[in-house]
Amino acid sequence: MTKIKAIAFSAYGSADVLRVTAVDPPVPGPGQVRIAVRSAGVNPIDFKIRRGDMAGYVPVEFPYVPGREASGVVEAVGDGVTGVQAGDTVFGPTVTGSYAEQALADADRLVVKPVSLSWEQAAALPVAAETAWRALELLDLLEGDTLLVHGAAGGVGTMAVQFARSRDIRVVGTASEFNHEYLRGLGALPVAYGEGLVNRVQEIAPEGVDAALDAVGKGDAVGVSVELTGDPERVVTIADAEGAERHQVRFSGGAGAADRTVPALNAALGLHEAGLLQMPIHRTYPLEEAAEAQRASEHGHLTGKIVLTVA
Numbered sequence: 377m378t379k380i381k382a383i384a385f386s387a388y389g390s391a392d393v394l395r396v397t398a399v400d401p402p403v404p405g406p407g408q409v410r411i412a413v414r415s416a417g418v419n420p421i422d423f424k425i426r427r428g429d430m431a432g433y434v435p436v437e438f439p440y441v442p443g444r445e446a447s448g449v450v451e452a453v454g455d456g457v458t459g460v461q462a463g464d465t466v467f468g469p470t471v472t473g474s475y476a477e478q479a480l481a482d483a484d485r486l487v488v489k490p491v492s493l494s495w496e497q498a499a500a501l502p503v504a505a506e507t508a509w510r511a512l513e514l515l516d517l518l519e520g521d522t523l524l525v526h527g528a529a530g531g532v533g534t535m536a537v538q539f540a541r542s543r544d545i546r547v548v549g550t551a552s553e554f555n556h557e558y559l560r561g562l563g564a565l566p567v568a569y570g571e572g573l574v575n576r577v578q579e580i581a582p583e584g585v586d587a588a589l590d591a592v593g594k595g596d597a598v599g600v601s602v603e604l605t606g607d608p609e610r611v612v613t614i615a616d617a618e619g620a621e622r623h624q625v626r627f628s629g630g631a632g633a634a635d636r637t638v639p640a641l642n643a644a645l646g647l648h649e650a651g652l653l654q655m656p657i658h659r660t661y662p663l664e665e666a667a668e669a670q671r672a673s674e675h676g677h678l679t680g681k682i683v684l685t686v687a
């Protein structure tokens with residue numbers, strides 16, 4: 377069998393453990409399709425798994441190919457797949473590592489990529505859009521509410537701000553000074569994170585904060601959120617399980633939750649069709665430079681997403 381090119385690691389460690397590796401092409405099972413990957417999104421969970429931070433939660437078999445989202449062309453379909461066929465251009469979450477020339481995906485979690493959306497932008501959307509959609513659903517906001525988003529300029533934050541703004545929710549977003557103009561462009565009111573955050577948010581939102589999403593997991597974003605909303609029920613974190621426990625707020629990890637990929641991606645496509653979607657590509661790297669891409673992701677001060685170009 378002809379091998380395909382992938383990026384894999386065979387021991388936990390720094391980005392140096394990532395190697396270009398020849399692996400067997402994945403074979404689609406029932407309900408799955410095989411995609412010829414064009415672009416793969418890079419997410420913080422990729423480096424967290426590689427470092428071994430998630431060893432207790434995410435089982436890994438070595439060699440392990442990272443990556444959970446891709447855009448590409450359907451090449452083969454498994455039993456029982458309807459509505460998707462070879463040749464379709466699609467994007468969505470993958471069930472095998474997307475840092476590879478080919479990856480498997482559940483057919484019913486893919487959406488069709490319009491020509492007007494680039495491969496890179498499409499690959500950047502699935503994780504960010506699904507996570508933002510899920511978190512906003514949990515917070516159950518009303519039109520006119522004020523939402524605080526910590527880490528508003530990152531992948532998840534970028535989508536959370538846009539989904540919230542499209543529902544006429546006012547958004548205060550934390551980011552470093554560098555990203556404030558970007559956040560204004562998304563329709564959010566930017567504030568700098570760090571000491572004095574509570575006061576800065578109160579100044580910019582004197583009517584109060586109705587709910588908060590921690591999409592960063594640093595700097596006691598959870599504690600600050602509880603203080604500002606006055607109610608742990610109005611706070612969700614996707615990045616700080618320990619802070620969630622300490623402050624009795626909800627942690628949303630995705631596993632076990634109802635899958636929100638398709639509605640989230642359709643909502644993102646709706647914004648795109650209206651000419652409103654912004655998902656800046658912080659930087660693209662060729663597949664072979666995945667280690668460099670993960671180092672940049674680990675550095676963490678992104679505007680939008682990092683993606684790998686595969687073909």
Ligand SMILES: NC(=O)c1ccc[n+]([C@@H]2O[C@H](COP(=O)([O-])OP(=O)(O)OC[C@H]3O[C@@H](n4cnc5c(N)ncnc54)[C@H](OP(=O)(O)O)[C@@H]3O)[C@@H](O)[C@H]2O)c1
Nearest residue numbers: 420527529530531532551552569594614615629630677678
């Ligand atoms: N539970 C889930 O289902 C789920 C799903 C997806 C992601 N996540 C997690 O959520 C977090 C965010 O993911 P992501 O993909 O959006 O990450 P990302 O794209 O790497 O963005 C992180 C953002 O955080 C900002 N930032 C850094 N330090 C900050 C601080 N102290 N306060 C506020 N903002 C800060 C950075 O911008 P500046 O330059 O402005 O600092 C950057 O834009 C990660 O920990 C990830 O693992 C969880």
